[in-house]
Amino acid sequence: MTTFERLTGKRVGMLTPSSNTVLEPYTSAMFAPFGDAASAHFGRFRVVEISMSDASQGQFTDAPILxxxxxxxxxxxxxxxxxxxxxxxxxxxxxxxxxxMITAETGIKTTSTSLAYDRLFAGIGLKTLGLVTPYLSEVQERIITQYATQGIAVTADARLEEKVNHAFGTYSTAQIAKMIRDVAQSRPDAISILCTNFRGAPHAAALEAEIGIPVFDSVSVTAAHCMCELGLDPTRVTEWGSVFQRFAQLPQPSQQREKP
Structure with a gap:
C-alpha cells in the first residue's frame, strides 16, 4: 500500500487591494526561505483609488473585506x-x-499592516519617523496627524501626489530611493515606506547601509509580523532589510516558534 504524505506547513492569507501588483510577488519571495514549511495566499477586494473622497473611502467598508x-x-x-x-x-x-470582526466570522486570528507597524514602533520605542508614500497631501497630512496621536513625530516626509492605486506600483525603485534619501536628512529614528503597492522593499537593505537609518517597508513589515504570529523565525529572511531581524528581537507571541 502506498503511503501519501500530507504537507502541514503554515499558511497566511493576505487580503489584497484589487489593483495591487507589488505585494504578492514580494511577499511570496519573502516567504520562500521557508520552503514547504510556510506559504502566503491572497484574496482581493476592490481598491482603485486612494484619496479622501467618499468614493475612495467607501472602498474600505467592512462588507467586501469580510x-x-x-x-x-x-x-x-x-x-x-x-x-x-x-x-x-x-x-x-x-x-x-x-x-x-473577521476573527468572529472565520475563527481565524487576524492582523493588519497598520497593527504590524504599531507593534514594531512600540517595541523599539520609536519617537521620530521619516515618511515616504505615493499619496496625496490630503491623505499624507492625516497620516502625520494619526502618528502624532501615537507620540510619533514625522520629522520629514515625501509624497508623489498620486491617487491611482495601480499607478503606485509603476514608480521606479530609483525614484523611491531618492525620496528616502531626502527624508533621511532629518535623521529620524526610522523611515517608513508606507504603501503595500510601492517598490521600496528590494533596496531597503542597501539604503540602510548607505544612510545608517532603519528602512521599514510596508510589505516587509507585514510579512515579518505574520511570520512571528505563525511561530516562524523571521531572521531566515536576509535580503529584504533589517525589519526581519528587528521583529525577531521583539517579545514574541505565545505560539511555539519554528525549530531550525
Missing part, C-alpha cells in the same frame, strides 16, 4: 492579514475592529 476574508478562510489558513495601510489615515481602531 467577504474576501471568508473566501480566504476556505483555504484553511492559519492567519489572515489585511495587507494594506488604510488605518494609517483612518486610525488604528478601524483595523482593530475589522480584525475582530
Amino acid at each position: 467577504e474576501a476574508a471568508k473566501s480566504l478562510a476556505e483555504a484553511e489558513v492559519d492567519l489572515i492579514a489585511w495587507n494594506g495601510t488604510s488605518a494609517s489615515w483612518l486610525g488604528l481602531e478601524k483595523d482593530r475592529a475589522l480584525c475582530a
Whole structure:
C-alpha cells in the first residue's frame, strides 16, 4: 500500500487591494526561505483609488473585506492579514475592529499592516519617523496627524501626489530611493515606506547601509509580523532589510516558534 504524505506547513492569507501588483510577488519571495514549511495566499477586494473622497473611502467598508476574508478562510489558513495601510489615515481602531470582526466570522486570528507597524514602533520605542508614500497631501497630512496621536513625530516626509492605486506600483525603485534619501536628512529614528503597492522593499537593505537609518517597508513589515504570529523565525529572511531581524528581537507571541 502506498503511503501519501500530507504537507502541514503554515499558511497566511493576505487580503489584497484589487489593483495591487507589488505585494504578492514580494511577499511570496519573502516567504520562500521557508520552503514547504510556510506559504502566503491572497484574496482581493476592490481598491482603485486612494484619496479622501467618499468614493475612495467607501472602498474600505467592512462588507467586501469580510467577504474576501471568508473566501480566504476556505483555504484553511492559519492567519489572515489585511495587507494594506488604510488605518494609517483612518486610525488604528478601524483595523482593530475589522480584525475582530473577521476573527468572529472565520475563527481565524487576524492582523493588519497598520497593527504590524504599531507593534514594531512600540517595541523599539520609536519617537521620530521619516515618511515616504505615493499619496496625496490630503491623505499624507492625516497620516502625520494619526502618528502624532501615537507620540510619533514625522520629522520629514515625501509624497508623489498620486491617487491611482495601480499607478503606485509603476514608480521606479530609483525614484523611491531618492525620496528616502531626502527624508533621511532629518535623521529620524526610522523611515517608513508606507504603501503595500510601492517598490521600496528590494533596496531597503542597501539604503540602510548607505544612510545608517532603519528602512521599514510596508510589505516587509507585514510579512515579518505574520511570520512571528505563525511561530516562524523571521531572521531566515536576509535580503529584504533589517525589519526581519528587528521583529525577531521583539517579545514574541505565545505560539511555539519554528525549530531550525
